[in-house]
Amino acid sequence: MxxxxxxxxxxxxxxxxxxxxxxxxxxxxxxxxxxxxPISYLEQLFLKLRQKGFVASTRGHLGGYTLAREAxxxxxxxxxxxxxxxLETTRCDKSSSxxxxxxxxxxxxxxxxxxxxxxxxxxxxxxxxxxxxxxRVV
Amino acid sequence: MxxxxxxxxxxxxxxxxxxxxxxxxxxxxxxxxxxxxPISYLEQLFLKLRQKGFVASTRGHLGGYTLAREAxxxxxxxxxxxxxxxLETTRCDKSSSxxxxxxxxxxxxxxxxxxxxxxxxxxxxxxxxxxxxxxRVV
DNA sequence: AGAATTCCCGACTAAATTAGTCAAGTATGA
DNA sequence: TCATACTTGACTAATTTAGTCGGGAATTCT
Ligand code: FES
Ligand code: FES
Numbered sequence: 001m002x003x004x005x006x007x008x009x010x011x012x013x014x015x016x017x018x019x020x021x022x023x024x025x026x027x028x029x030x031x032x033x034x035x036x037x038p039i040s041y042l043e044q045l046f047l048k049l050r051q052k053g054f055v056a057s058t059r060g061h062l063g064g065y066t067l068a069r070e071a072x073x074x075x076x077x078x079x080x081x082x083x084x085x086x087l088e089t090t091r092c093d094k095s096s097s098x099x100x101x102x103x104x105x106x107x108x109x110x111x112x113x114x115x116x117x118x119x120x121x122x123x124x125x126x127x128x129x130x131x132x133x134x135x136r137v138v
Numbered sequence: 139m140x141x142x143x144x145x146x147x148x149x150x151x152x153x154x155x156x157x158x159x160x161x162x163x164x165x166x167x168x169x170x171x172x173x174x175x176p177i178s179y180l181e182q183l184f185l186k187l188r189q190k191g192f193v194a195s196t197r198g199h200l201g202g203y204t205l206a207r208e209a210x211x212x213x214x215x216x217x218x219x220x221x222x223x224x225l226e227t228t229r230c231d232k233s234s235s236x237x238x239x240x241x242x243x244x245x246x247x248x249x250x251x252x253x254x255x256x257x258x259x260x261x262x263x264x265x266x267x268x269x270x271x272x273x274r275v276v
Numbered sequence: 277a278g279a280a281t282t283c284c285c286g287a288c289t290a291a292a293t294t295a296g297t298c299a300a301g302t303a304t305g306a
Numbered sequence: 307t308c309a310t311a312c313t314t315g316a317c318t319a320a321t322t323t324a325g326t327c328g329g330g331a332a333t334t335c336t
Contacts, residue, residue, distance in 0.1 A: 001141050001218075001258075002226040003251065005324060015246050027282065036239050041325055047284070060333025061281045076250065080139075088140040101174050108153050111275040112214065113141065116261055120139075123257045127250060137249040143295060165311065179296055185313070198304020199310045 007085030009037050010045045011132075014054065014079060018071040019133045025057075025064030045083060052082040071133065077124035089117035145223030147175050148183050149270075152192065152217060156209040157271045163195075163202030183221060190220040209271065215262035227255035 016031050028046060032039040046065060049055050056068040067074070080087060090113045092100040099106045131137060154169050166184065170177040184203060187193050194206040205212070218225060228251045230238040237244045269275060 001139065001145065002224055003139050003229075004322095007139065008229065008247070008251075011250070012245070012247050019246065025282095029282085035245075038325065040327075043284075044325090050283095057283060058333085059281090059283050059331080061335060063282050063333070065283085086140055091141075091146065107150070107173075108157065108273075109146070109150050109270060111273065112149070112265065112270050113146075115265075115275055116258065119257060119261045120254065123254055127253075132247060132250050135246075135249065137253055142293095163311095167311080176296065178298075181312075181314090182296090188312095195312060196304085197302075197310090197312050199306065201304070201311050203312085 004085060005041075006045065006083050007080045009035075009042065010049065010079055010083040010085075011076060013037065013042055013045065014049070014067075014074070014129055015132050017055070017065060018067055018129045021064075021066060023066065025062070025066050027064040030064070048083055049079075054079065054082060067129075071130040072128050074129045075125050076127050076129070076132070077121055079129075080124065087117060087120060089113040089120070142223060143179075144183065144221050145218045147173075147180065148187065148217055148221040148223075149214060151175065151180055151183065152187070152205075152212070152267055153270050155193070155203060156205060156267045159202075159204060161204065163200070163204050165202040168202070186221055187217075192217065192220060205267075209268040210266050212267040213263050214265050214267070214270070215259055217267075218262065225255060225258060227251040227258070 012035050013031050016035055017026055020026060020030075020034070028042055029039055031037070032042050046055060046057075050057055050065075050068075053068055054074060055065045057063070057065050090100070090110060092098065092106065092110065098104045099110065101107070127137060150173050151169050154173050155164055158164060158168075158172070166180055167177055169175070170180050184193060184195075188195055188203075188206075191206055192212060193203045195201070195203050228238070228248060230236065230244065230248065236242045237248065239245070265275060
């Protein structure tokens with residue numbers, strides 16, 4: 001149960017973008033340096049973030065990325081989902097009604113893990129990019 | 139962010155033990171079959187669980203494992219910690235005061251991830267083996 | 277125009293971790 | 307004494323992660 005770099009870097013980079021970018025585009029190299037993240041890896045992540053509508057890009061000299069939405073309106077949970085950081089606590093297929101084994105009943109621990117997942121999601125849904133920037137996190 | 143099999147299997151097995159074992163020792167093969175878990179893998183896990191004092195073992199014919207403590211007194215968080223399921227949300231050394239990079243200040247996202255970790259721990263600490271068995275989980 | 281800068285995109289790979297297996301031994305009860 | 311069951315360490319296959327690499331396309335500065 002550990003957070004991978006994909007989700008971690010995506011959030012770090014977006015926080016940096018919200019924190020240092022005042023409307024003007026920020027180049028990926030700048031973000032990467034400040035947060036000391038591998039730049040070619042960040043490119044991958046921002047590709048997805050743009051496709052999902054979190055950031056907008058400007059090409060060429062003085063180009064870079066800007067937030068496409070208000071920092072107050074971007075929930076951490078959304079970022080993680082967009083980037084493909086799974087948050088998988090249960091093991092059974094969420095859509096079908098079959099449990100983790102073939103049996104179509106849920107296993108004894110299902111409610112436990114589902115509850116954990118819900119707890120995590122609720123926490124991450126309740127915090128926005130702006131909250132992190134302004135250190136409004138308990 | 140996904141739960142590994144180590145932690146998952148350990149909890150499943152202990153729940154099974156609490157649920158079906160009434161004081162009498164339960165053989166690992168029985169638990170493994172019922173939960174359809176690989177037995178030689180479970181052996182590894184129960185080694186640790188015994189060393190940490192969660193279960194007691196009886197060898198020989200009709201042997202097996204019993205809970206060494208009351209099911210009400212075993213928190214899920216304890217099991218995960220004992221088995222080595224990390225629950226790592228932050229990346230910085232928890233003991234030292236240095237952040238995830240060399241800087242001795244914490245990064246902007248530290249509080250976010252620390253909060254997530256605390257949230258998870260609190261949830262898992264609030265639930266006992268007995269709670270899972272008797273389906274007292276939201 | 278040309279050069280520099282920056283995003284765009286897919287393919288590929290090395291390292292780490294996970295999720296086990298295997299084999300040999302020890303203790304106990306029927 | 308035989309079958310059952312725990313004990314323990316070493317070893318390995320498969321998967322996932324965490325990236326790298328290379329070439330391209332758009333934009334602006336000189
Ligand atoms: S985890 Fe959902 S049924 Fe077992
Ligand atoms: S995660 Fe603790 S300082 Fe960055």
